[in-house]
Amino acid sequence: xxxxxxxxxxxxxxxxWAAGGFLARxxxxxxxxxxxxxxxxxxxxxxxxxxxxxxxxxxxxxxxxRLLQYYGSREFHGEEEAGNGEHRHGEHENYGAGDYPLxxxxxxxxxxxxxAFTAAGxxxxxxxxxxxxxxxxxxALISFALGYNPKEWKYLTMLAAIGYxxxxxxxxxxxxxxxxxxxxxxxxxxKQLAAFLNKKAGNYAAAAAIxxxxxxxxxxxxxVKNAVKELKKLAGTRLPPRGGSRR
Amino acid sequence: xxxxxxVRAVAFNSFSESVRNRFFTLFAVFAFTAVYASVLAGVMAVxxxxxxxxxxxxxxxxxxxxxxxxxxxxxxxxxxxETKTIYLVFSRPxxxxxxxxxxxxxxxxxxxxxxxxxxxxxxxxxxxRGFGPPPFYAWALAGTFLKLAVIVSFAxxxxxxxxSAVSTLVISSIMWTLGHFASEARFLAExxxxxxxxxxxxxxxxxxxxxxxxxxxxxxxxxxxxxxxLLPAAAWVAASFLGSLWLLSRKEF
Numbered sequence: 001x002x003x004x005x006x007x008x009x010x011x012x013x014x015x016x017w018a019a020g021g022f023l024a025r026x027x028x029x030x031x032x033x034x035x036x037x038x039x040x041x042x043x044x045x046x047x048x049x050x051x052x053x054x055x056x057x058x059x060x061x062x063x064x065x066r067l068l069q070y071y072g073s074r075e076f077h078g079e080e081e082a083g084n085g086e087h088r089h090g091e092h093e094n095y096g097a098g099d100y101p102l103x104x105x106x107x108x109x110x111x112x113x114x115x116a117f118t119a120a121g122x123x124x125x126x127x128x129x130x131x132x133x134x135x136x137x138x139x140a141l142i143s144f145a146l147g148y149n150p151k152e153w154k155y156l157t158m159l160a161a162i163g164y165x166x167x168x169x170x171x172x173x174x175x176x177x178x179x180x181x182x183x184x185x186x187x188x189x190x191k192q193l194a195a196f197l198n199k200k201a202g203n204y205a206a207a208a209a210i211x212x213x214x215x216x217x218x219x220x221x222x223x224v225k226n227a228v229k230e231l232k233k234l235a236g237t238r239l240p241p242r243g244g245s246r247r
Numbered sequence: 248x249x250x251x252x253x254v255r256a257v258a259f260n261s262f263s264e265s266v267r268n269r270f271f272t273l274f275a276v277f278a279f280t281a282v283y284a285s286v287l288a289g290v291m292a293v294x295x296x297x298x299x300x301x302x303x304x305x306x307x308x309x310x311x312x313x314x315x316x317x318x319x320x321x322x323x324x325x326x327x328x329e330t331k332t333i334y335l336v337f338s339r340p341x342x343x344x345x346x347x348x349x350x351x352x353x354x355x356x357x358x359x360x361x362x363x364x365x366x367x368x369x370x371x372x373x374x375x376r377g378f379g380p381p382p383f384y385a386w387a388l389a390g391t392f393l394k395l396a397v398i399v400s401f402a403x404x405x406x407x408x409x410x411s412a413v414s415t416l417v418i419s420s421i422m423w424t425l426g427h428f429a430s431e432a433r434f435l436a437e438x439x440x441x442x443x444x445x446x447x448x449x450x451x452x453x454x455x456x457x458x459x460x461x462x463x464x465x466x467x468x469x470x471x472x473x474x475x476x477l478l479p480a481a482a483w484v485a486a487s488f489l490g491s492l493w494l495l496s497r498k499e500f
Contacts, residue, residue, distance in 0.1 A: 006493060
């Protein structure tokens, strides 16, 4: 009798384990499969750790920080620098311009690790399209992100803005990305760009509103300083009616 | 009713032993220090500080709780056998299943308390930096607890046939890693031709897919885990418990 009970326990254990596997069979991973991951050689170990510990989000964050550091490194062609060595964020025309050949693979890799990292996708696409004039790569980045987040309207909006930027229509670009700026997760760089484009298009009131938002909400001191400076400049400008001229 | 009282008594005894252990304090201090260190990473991410702080903290909470829970689970039964305490317990009318259920319950209570304490520290840190809790926070903690439940019960099972606490720790950690790789491994198995692919797929069915409970990773993804994930978790915990009971019933005390 005792042996029978023991054997039954073992059978029940095996059955329960198999039931667990059966119940979990329907799980579809929301993440890109390994074949989609183009790991930079230096990051392979990190990616292994990300998958092994179930920490994709954390490692996507680290890749994003690497991307920020890479893009913040000195590869400037024509960017003016302030006397104290800080980069000037005021003149967006040349800001962030450069070759940065690894920018696209690094930005894509952030999304390969965590395709739901919308802010990284928007930041990467905006830098590629508007700062480095690499619209094709920006579109490729957004297309990859949309594959895993097809309902993300911010990506679709960004795609439209990239389209306008090809025709050099600054006002249309600013108008298109305006809804993204209201999102609390919107990269400050994109706000800065929108403010600059509005200013360029003569929409000073809209530019001032965006600069005021940057000054009030951004945690990046450089952006805040620049926003305050631009606000002071705009205060001295005679504001035309809201809506301004469209180039 | 009497058996349930016994389970409760063993569980609370096991829980209070764990809480009194100085390692508990050590891990709590470590977790707090580590979470505080994540502030540096947050500052580097500028715009994404709240996201980085949340992710870093949740990952550290999980790894710290895992380390402590695995350490406790792998040594609990071995220690009782070495100190002969287990003989004292079984000399009384305590059924083996009640003893095992109590031990597992105590380990899970400890893990739950650890998670709550570290989560409170983490949320305080977020609040200190001016951020609220991310919307998926409670789910992430619940998912972590489910993962811990599966792996701790598995560690109990392994500890009953392994020769040392270290080997239990190693085997359980491998299972933890495989559990997170399950989706990727399944994808690769599907691409293996013929019998090889089938064999690997069958083997993968034996690995608990811990990605099911990984709410902290699926936070923004299209398929965040739902309450249905409780069922496979319960099945795996029950299987490990029954397996442990089977092994325990074969031992002479």
